[in-house]
């Protein structure tokens with residue numbers, strides 16, 4: 001007797017780490033693609049259809065999701081978010097003013113280190129300063145919603161303080177702070193409030 005039938009066989013395309021909705025923590029995943037196979041004695045022998053859709057499978061609970069699940073930031077990414085956003089905000093504002101000012105640069109490095117990146121240094125700051133303006137804006141737009149408004153305000157505050165190190169805000173520094181505030185998804189009123197407090201404290 002010949003036993004035949006069909007079943008879906010999954011192939012692993014890539015692997016990575018994601019935030020598993022069922023486990024509630026970061027897990028390894030496999031990105032897999034299914035394909036129907038004709039089976040003979042339960043062994044897949046002939047592919048029946050074109051490649052099917054892709055799914056994301058958790059290595060631990062084996063839960064399966066559509067690839068959109070990868071857009072949710074992992075816990076590790078979330079932990080780095082404040083320092084990452086701060087770096088980007090500082091880079092935007094520093095280069096709108098005098099980015100060679102040693103005091104402002106030292107202050108920038110110190111603030112990013114305190115925010116959770118102990119390895120940050122002057123060379124890393126130069127790399128950030130060299131990144132395209134628009135690319136940073138897009139990344140900030142993705143990252144900002146993951147932080148509470150208070151955290152986003154404190155990022156803008158630290159950024160304004162750095163801009164004020166070398167004296168009163170120039171027109172372009174002021175404009176950049178507004179853009180950074182908007183990218184951090186703060187309202188105009190919030191931005192004005194944060195910047196004016198930073199101004200008062202700096203005495204400029």
Ligand SMILES: [Zn+2]
Nearest residue numbers: 020023058061
């Ligand atoms: Zn899981």
